[in-house]
Amino acid sequence: xxxxxxxxxxNEKFGSVPPNQVRINIFKHYVNNIGLMDLGYNGxxxxxxxxxxxxxxxxxxxxxxxxxxxxxxxxxxxxVYHLPMLYSDHAPIIAILNxxxxxxxxxxxxxxxxxxxxxxxQEAKAAWQKTERYHFQRRTTLLARFLTSWSKKKKPLQxxxxxxxxxxxxxxxxxxxxxxxIEEQRLEQQHDSTMQKLADYYKxxxxxxxxxxxxxxxxxxxQAAQKRRRKNRISTxxxxxxxxxxxxxxxxxxxxxxxxxxxxxxENEASSSHGTNDQSEIFLPPDPPNEDEILQILKQxxxxxxxxxDGLNVAFYRAAWQWIKEDVTKMVAQFYETAxxxxxxxxxxxxxxxxxxxxxxRISNNIVIAQEIAHSFxxxxxxxxxxxxxxxxxxxxxxxxxxxxxxxxxxxxxxGNFIRLVLSCINSANFSVIINGQSYGYFSAQxxxxxxxxxSPYLFVLAIxxxxxxxxxAIQREYISGIKLxxxxxxxxxxxxxxxxxxxxxxxxxxxxxxxxxIRDFCxxxxxxxxxxxxxxxxxxxxxxxxxxxxxxxxxxxxINHSTxxxxxxxxxxxxxxxxxxxxxxxxxxxxQADGGRKGMALKSWDDIxxxxxxxGLGIRDLMAVRExxxxxxxxxxxxxxxCYVDASWKEGKTGIGIFIHNPENHNTxxxxxxxxxxxxxxxAEMNALMLAIQICHQxxxxxxxxxxxxxxxVNAIQKExxxxxxxxxxxxxxxxxxxxxxxxxxxxxxxxxREMNKMADNLAKSARELSSQSQMAFDxxxxxxxxxxxxxxxxxxxxxxxxxxxxxxxxxxx
Numbered sequence: 001x002x003x004x005x006x007x008x009x010x011n012e013k014f015g016s017v018p019p020n021q022v023r024i025n026i027f028k029h030y031v032n033n034i035g036l037m038d039l040g041y042n043g044x045x046x047x048x049x050x051x052x053x054x055x056x057x058x059x060x061x062x063x064x065x066x067x068x069x070x071x072x073x074x075x076x077x078x079x080v081y082h083l084p085m086l087y088s089d090h091a092p093i094i095a096i097l098n099x100x101x102x103x104x105x106x107x108x109x110x111x112x113x114x115x116x117x118x119x120x121x122q123e124a125k126a127a128w129q130k131t132e133r134y135h136f137q138r139r140t141t142l143l144a145r146f147l148t149s150w151s152k153k154k155k156p157l158q159x160x161x162x163x164x165x166x167x168x169x170x171x172x173x174x175x176x177x178x179x180x181x182i183e184e185q186r187l188e189q190q191h192d193s194t195m196q197k198l199a200d201y202y203k204x205x206x207x208x209x210x211x212x213x214x215x216x217x218x219x220x221x222x223q224a225a226q227k228r229r230r231k232n233r234i235s236t237x238x239x240x241x242x243x244x245x246x247x248x249x250x251x252x253x254x255x256x257x258x259x260x261x262x263x264x265x266x267e268n269e270a271s272s273s274h275g276t277n278d279q280s281e282i283f284l285p286p287d288p289p290n291e292d293e294i295l296q297i298l299k300q301x302x303x304x305x306x307x308x309x310d311g312l313n314v315a316f317y318r319a320a321w322q323w324i325k326e327d328v329t330k331m332v333a334q335f336y337e338t339a340x341x342x343x344x345x346x347x348x349x350x351x352x353x354x355x356x357x358x359x360x361x362r363i364s365n366n367i368v369i370a371q372e373i374a375h376s377f378x379x380x381x382x383x384x385x386x387x388x389x390x391x392x393x394x395x396x397x398x399x400x401x402x403x404x405x406x407x408x409x410x411x412x413x414x415x416g417n418f419i420r421l422v423l424s425c426i427n428s429a430n431f432s433v434i435i436n437g438q439s440y441g442y443f444s445a446q447x448x449x450x451x452x453x454x455x456s457p458y459l460f461v462l463a464i465x466x467x468x469x470x471x472x473x474a475i476q477r478e479y480i481s482g483i484k485l486x487x488x489x490x491x492x493x494x495x496x497x498x499x500x501x502x503x504x505x506x507x508x509x510x511x512x513x514x515x516x517x518x519i520r521d522f523c524x525x526x527x528x529x530x531x532x533x534x535x536x537x538x539x540x541x542x543x544x545x546x547x548x549x550x551x552x553x554x555x556x557x558x559x560i561n562h563s564t565x566x567x568x569x570x571x572x573x574x575x576x577x578x579x580x581x582x583x584x585x586x587x588x589x590x591x592x593q594a595d596g597g598r599k600g601m602a603l604k605s606w607d608d609i610x611x612x613x614x615x616x617g618l619g620i621r622d623l624m625a626v627r628e629x630x631x632x633x634x635x636x637x638x639x640x641x642x643x644c645y646v647d648a649s650w651k652e653g654k655t656g657i658g659i660f661i662h663n664p665e666n667h668n669t670x671x672x673x674x675x676x677x678x679x680x681x682x683x684x685a686e687m688n689a690l691m692l693a694i695q696i697c698h699q700x701x702x703x704x705x706x707x708x709x710x711x712x713x714x715v716n717a718i719q720k721e722x723x724x725x726x727x728x729x730x731x732x733x734x735x736x737x738x739x740x741x742x743x744x745x746x747x748x749x750x751x752x753x754x755r756e757m758n759k760m761a762d763n764l765a766k767s768a769r770e771l772s773s774q775s776q777m778a779f780d781x782x783x784x785x786x787x788x789x790x791x792x793x794x795x796x797x798x799x800x801x802x803x804x805x806x807x808x809x810x811x812x813x814x815x
Contacts, residue, residue, distance in 0.1 A: 001064075001065040001066070001095060003048075003062055004062060004064060006023060006024070007027070007060055008024065008028055008038065012045070013058070013060045014046065014058065015058035015059065015060075021583070035068050035069065037066065038064055038066060039067055040080060041065075041080045041082050042080065042082070043083065044084075044091065045059075045061060047062055047064075047085070047090060048060045048062040051089055063090060075097045075098070077233075078096070078097050079095070080095050081236075107438075107439050108144040108147070108148055109307060110147070110311055111200075111201065112203075112303075112313075113157070113197035113198070113200040113204075114147070115316075115319050116196060116200070117154070123146075124143065124147065125320070125323045128320075128324060136330070136331040144310060144311050157194060157197055160194050161191070161195070161198065167187055171184050172184070203304070234250060234435055234436060237253060251433065251435055255440060255441035258443075259441075261395060261399070261448070262445035264401060264447045264527070265527060266404070266447075290329070295325070298321070301314045303315045303318070350462070350465050354464070354468060354497070363497055366495045366496075366497050367566065369492070370388075370495055370502055370567075370569075371569070371570075371571060371573050373483070373485065373504065374388065374538060374560070374571045375573070377539070377541060378572075379541065379712075379713075382541065384483060384484070384540055385507040385544070386483045386504065386507055387504065387505060387506075387507045387538065388483075388537065389502065389515075389535070389536075389555060389557070390536050390560065392530065392531045392534035393529070394529045394534075396460070396464075396498075396499035397450075399527040399528055399529060400459075401447045401527040402427055404466075404526045404527065405423075405426070405449075405463050408463045408465070409422065412462065422459065425453075425455055426449050426450075426455065429444075430442060430443065430444050431444070463526060464496065464526070466522060470521070470522060471494055471515075474518060479511075480505055480506075480511045481505065481511060482504055492504055493505070497567055500567055507540070507543040507544075508547070509550045509554070512554045513554055516555065536557050536560045536564055537558075538559070538572075539551075562581065642661065642662065642663050642702050643706050644662075644706065645660040645662070645760060646659055646693045646708065647689065647709070647758055647761035647762045647764070648682070648688070648689035649765040650685035653677060653679075654676075654677055655677070655678075655685040655688065655689075656674075656675060656766060656768030656769025657673070657675070657688070658672070658761040658764025658766075658767070659671075659672040660672075660760045660764060661697070664795075668815045671813045671814075671815075672696065672764070673764055674692060674768060674808060674809045674810055675807070676808065679806075683713065683714065684732070684735065686714045687714050687735040688806060690707060691735060691739050692807050693707055695742065698742065698746075699798040699801050700794070700795060700799075703747075707749065707750045708758065709758070710755045710757070710758040710762075711752075712752045715750055717732050718736065718739060771810050777810065778810065778811045778812070779796050779799070780813050795814050
């Protein structure tokens with residue numbers, strides 16, 4: 001405890017000079033190696049100041065209190081306070097070992113290790129059957145009381161373990177050890193069973209859901225549970241600019257906050273200009289599910305997820321299914337089937353801009369598009385004056401109005417009985433606030449949906465889809481324009497993933513004001529509130545400073561910087577800072593490793609870790625393989641047809657061209673390498689590569705090809721109708737004229753794809769650039785019908801007929 005002269009995290013320093021990441025990593029390494037954890041703090045974030053002013057001010061958290069697991073077990077309530085910084089450049093810190101607090105009255109929570117007790121199933125079943133005359137909620141309450149009483153008869157696990165080890169020591173120290181072999185074996189089995197119970201005890205508290213199988217890792221779970229307990233403990237709050245640590249005052253503050261949060265602010269029923277029903281089909285309520293369907297839903301849920309008010313978690317319901325299934329089926333059938341029923345309808349009801357909770361849509365789509373918009377904004381060739389607005393909705397799930405949800409369901413054609421069933425699920429809940437394990441208060445809500453409820457994400461997506469509808473309608477009426485990444489591309493007005501919103505538009509005061517009006521109208525009806533202090537905006541490079549300032553007056557937000565993230569990924573991602581931008585993932589993994597204690601984790605090779613558990617590995621997926629699969633899945637969403645990936649590599653006047661044709665007629669794949677010395681720049685090299693690919697596909701008579709290039713300037717230039725007057729770059733004009741002559745009257749698509757999705761063509765191009773000049777094309781075909789046929793492979797004949805005044809086809813290979 002004291003001045004350690006180092007920080008552990010980037011956000012523990014304020015000042016013009018960025019923190020030294022290397023020093024941070026070294027300090028964290030030493031702290032983790034000796035098995036210490038930070039005890040946190042109450043009060044100001046920084047404990048040291050250089051006492052300067054303005055831009056020269058530097059603040060850091062250099063003083064801290066560290067402790068090991070043993071300390072946290074003996075003094076679990078240790079609380080650290082940062083006191084005011086007065087005469088010194090350091091703030092005094094104080095650690096109180098046992099602050100004044102009452103012992104909380106814990107509510108019942110089912111312990112997973114009870115399932116390993118030999119008499120659990122029999123005793124619990126008998127207790128449940130004795131209460132069959134009561135309704136389900138009353139029966140769960142009575143069962144909780146019985147299990148609490150039953151568990152108190154069990155000796156604490158650590159005491160059981162100590163007793164078993166003492167008995168084993170006596171036997172193993174006995175001169176007649178051979179006479180007690182059966183007893184020794186029984187004790188060893190009992191020790192193993194108790195260790196498993198202890199591991200389940202700590203695992204349930206550590207909330208490490210990513211740990212599936214493998215060793216018990218008792219020490220790991222124990223330390224993780226200690227960290228989580230400290231992190232979740234609330235000892236002090238600031239209310240009305242004053243500090244309080246009284247438990248009753250803390251509870252009153254939280255109850256007041258949440259009860260106000262759940263109070264409706266919408267006096268009138270939500271209505272919409274989109275009509276009462278925009279679906280011709282009426283979705284009738286579903287039939288009740290059977291036992292097997294409910295059991296499958298239970299299996300989809302996390303076994304260790306936090307339980308509901310009854311304290312019984314998913315692990316209990318799975319274990320007790322044989323004797324509780326009939327009662328559960330009667331109680332939850334309609335509720336869970338309602339969620340699945342809505343999920344099945346979402347793809348037809350939700351706009352393409354919303355990627356969350358809709359089958360067949362991917363979170364990666366929004367991430368890639370957002371990063372590409374930001375990348376385009378920074379290009380000098382991007383001639384639009386545009387903005388990207390990232391909006392943070394404050395407590396989005398808690399503020400959504402029930403009347404707005406009902407109207408959204410009604411407009412989408414859901415039956416009235418079904419809507420009433422949904423509303424009965426969301427408006428029947430009462431709430432209490434749990435602080436440090438103790439329940440306080442009891443109040444009802446007038447709005448909001450519960451996070452963790454199977455219905456909530458689908459209802460929220462249906463409701464927030466109304467914002468997308470209003471933006472689409474504004475574009476159709478030409479009130480706003482959105483943005484385009486290419487001349488012939490579709491207008492993009494928004495990207496949505498649940499409550500993560502991005503809205504784009506032209507950097508004009510009129511358009512920004514119209515978007516602001518749409519957001520305000522949506523928020524007034526739905527109950528949503530934008531948190532402008534956490535929202536941010538990005539302007540394209542060619543947006544004038546006056547336009548930027550005018551729009552910032554409409555949207556009082558900060559500018560997007562390199563630390564701004566969307567869906568967990570940096571929005572601004574350049575080639576130079578790509579590694580640093582994702583360093584937070586490495587930091588997170590290191591924090592997980594720190595839960596292993598002083599000894600850390602046993603190091604194994606990545607190949608061994610990725611092996612199946614049955615072969616001695618951990619069953620972790622190979623990240624590179626997963627990445628390649630995700631890239632292929634993203635590519636597969638591109639327009640159907642024969643795909644032709646094209647890339648060029650230019651250096652010192654020499655060009656290598658790579659062409660990868662997927663799924664042409666008569667083959668699975670055609671791979672081509674070509675060279676050229678006639679391209680005067682990388683841009684012309686890309687254009688010549690695309691022109692060669694178009695000529696090859698024409699000679700091979702490939703129908704409806706889709707050409708894919710990662711050079712957005714070339715793709716944009718080709719898609720422009722006025723390419724002769726505005727080619728994007730003057731050097732492209734002759735090549736554009738030739739390409740447009742080839743394209744006339746043909747069903748050909750040219751699309752842009754991210755660089756990461758064009759790796760095959762990129763590797764071919766780099767390899768081709770290193771080839772020495774040769775007069776004849778090296779060709780090979782693995783199609784047996786072509787090898788045996790007298791006329792040979794049609795691809796070879798087509799390539800020989802391809803015009804190649806400026807380009808030499810060096811290698812071609814067919815599969």
